[in-house]
Amino acid sequence: MADIKQVAIVGGTHGNEFSGVYLIRRYQRQPELLQRQSFHAWTLFANPQAFAANKRYLDADLNRQFRRDDLDNPSLSNYEQSRAKVIDSVLGPKGSPHADLVIDLHNTTSNMGPVLILTQAGDFYNQLAAYVKMQMPEAVISCDEDHLSAEEHRLLCTTGRYGVIVEVGPQPQSVIRQDVLEQMHSMTQHILDFADLYNRSELPELPTEVEAFRYLHSIMLPLNEQGERLGMVHKHVQDQDFKAIQPGDPIFTLFDGGEIRYEGDSVVYPSFINEAAYYDNNLAMSLNEKVTLKISS
Template structure:
């Protein structure tokens, strides 16, 4: 049977997302919290220099550096690009990884609650989603472009043989919140428990269907032809992550008071609404469709 023998829990891929860093510190102080009998756990602080600078990153987003082609390109050598190669050697190499399960911890300024993000499909992920949702009903399950092969993904978690992100918010950048840290710990503990039960073939009966959301595309804030912002996320959408937007619903308010309406023809579910880290790209939100994960 497929076994999880080596787990890595990674915090601080983004230097100003504090919960993952401090959860790693808690686990380092009390290793039993992150360990289970059937596997070893490595605790990794991914981007310390960005944290010391109190920035998301120094030169480029570390969580966008893990495509196979980029890892193999020696000309990509700024701090985060070099750091990605070090982490890939430590935990991977991607495609033949020594790490069986990589859990990557993140915060968002958006009101997403506790979100388990899956970047791959398959029986292991389907069972994990069903287990986490069963044990933690408030959890959101996100299938983020899981139709792409791992080598096409640039995310840190795809270095592992299996990999997931734990994304929790809302939390401002460079701030700690107890409720957010506790949600992150809770979800991480459920993932570790799942791996232990998976290894011993002793998972409980799982729900046959689990609600999830699949990423469709992102939309930008309204801008003029000079790239200047003309408006903001509509107050009816703000903080309503994973709540439905129907055709014709207002999604933006321009500074002159004009409302802009969603012009799609199907209901969608927004997330990463007004995420502060995405303002450099003027991204307003990501849109998702609701899907169901079905167990055989």
């Protein structure tokens, strides 16, 4: 596989997720933190107008605008759709990109800790996961619809030849937390170190397998026929991201005091529990299965 020559670190894809914005500002002040022997790295501020407005987005979620067909559709022209086309011209074009690796920096209000989200399958991603986990044992590895091709993905980071998301929480929207920012910086540095070692064929001995969580589907808060919420995430599930939910476990508490239990027939692992950004769609959490990534030598 060809070397990684161009690395883009993207912040502010969502305007009210502040860690990525302040981290790329730091890297702009201290560019030596980005550079490695074997590649050139640079930063991109994805959605400055949403940041200035202190909103996740102005017209549409920027991180859902990067399907190849959507990028090629001139009728999709609101602010974020137009901004996506500009970003694609800088990082991409998707399918034949300028950027070999895109690292997109995000925050979540959920208690997920530092999470490396792999958007596709393959040896490069598995080795990266193993390296990051070895350097940062508290990191969680997440596979987000890695069965999809890059062209089908809507995520900004899939404009690059390789693309990952650094997702760190909990952090409220429009707030900056030192511990979260430090974790984001640490994970980003480990990814850059990996790319350099990968290029120079100097990776350390990696574990033969790594635990990860693969996205299955999302579940909604309980609603009545009018779309009004009937309950909330159960207190025993709240803040328990990536902790097992067994069949029959309570997952929602109703406002009338009742409970709703998980009706699946296998163990699942929740993430993005009570994520504030997803409340407009009444999404309560994502459910994942635990998987093992096999690491090639």
